[in-house]
Amino acid sequence: MSGAKIKICGLFRPCDAQSVNDAMPDYAGFVFDDRSRRYVAPQQAHRLREAICPGIVTVGVFVDAPQERIAALYRAQVIGVVQLHGGEGDGDIARLREALCGVEIWQAYKIRSAADRRAAEQSTADRVLLDSGSGSGRRFDWSLIEGFARPFVLAGGLTPETIPEAIARLHPDVVDISSGVESGGVKDPGKMLSAVAAARGP
Template sequence: MKVKICGMTRPKDVQICEDAGADFIGFINIKRSKRFVELERINELKHFMKNKDRAVLVMEPENAEEVLFALRKTGIKILQLHSLSPYEIKYLKWRDCFKISPLEKDLKIVRAVGISDKLSEDKKEEIKEFARVCDAIIFDYEVEGKSGGTGRQIPIETAVKASKIAKNIKKSIKTVLAGGMSTERIKGYEKILDKYFDYVDVNSGVEDAPGIKNPLKIKELFGIKGHLSIKY
């Protein structure tokens, strides 16, 4: 099970998280987020990483062209999208296939799917649709149609069902669990998480305040016995 730490706003937090063992480092470019960072600043923060291929750009774009603009600005090729339809994502993947621009080569697209306590039939279909076109799906708690940044936890049984649905559609799909993830929750469900998810996404669980990471909490997170690395 891999770990992504999201919501970076400061150079020292980028370095601390990467040195501690974070597999991926997330930068949020969504204005409604308390951890919003402009693209120019994200590009600066990325340069504090030893392995820039582990950077993840978190977006809620209005269209595919906005994604392409962000690619040119940051050079980050792992995209976590909290919007765009399966059709628009297929368009981005099509561009990737034809290598229209060197910056678009080898894109990885992670689509956020917001779920709450139970999975409706419509939500199950949504998971299936995105599993067919994406490289990974991140499950986060949904409030009023928005996913991410709520700090609320998806019931583990519901999250496992969602992961199974995605993997039944495409074996190669990677699944991610987010939403109020902390060291305590990972410890409590470590075996389940390791079995049904490829990585977890941690944000507020290692912070003192939005965008301000706590080195001791990060150290504790990576001290969990049984932390495994699986190729993305």
């Protein structure tokens, strides 16, 4: 197993910053959708970003958010990557690129069929994130994405125990984990350490 990069998503408590610094994933995610129980307000995310190691890239997760809101967080260096999780299309991606020079954009796709796979493979985003649904914490049918034609982020139901199988079978560029490193609905420092170790391999 060659390993993959890892994103730990859904940080929202002040103590999560220390836990993520101890684990040192490649990416840490902030959810800016106020319908999520992991929602962080912009001011809260700014404080978390200041406490997180500069070597960890922060990703902002947005669901059909106004471009101005995304741009403000990116320009303030609260986030380094924009992850689109709603109904955004190629036009939205183009407008963000025009407004934010050099921005890296990820676009999420729910994978339920071969048609979903084809749509994801044709996205104009820098990376696509393949998932079972917004924050569902469930694994989708991995056979639908075997031999996927471009680098991708794998999400949906991952745990420290299933990450090695996912990497060996699917070869994702990044694995994205949230509920799989939680206990009682909050981030578990021990599980975060285990997930990062599992992603990077022996």
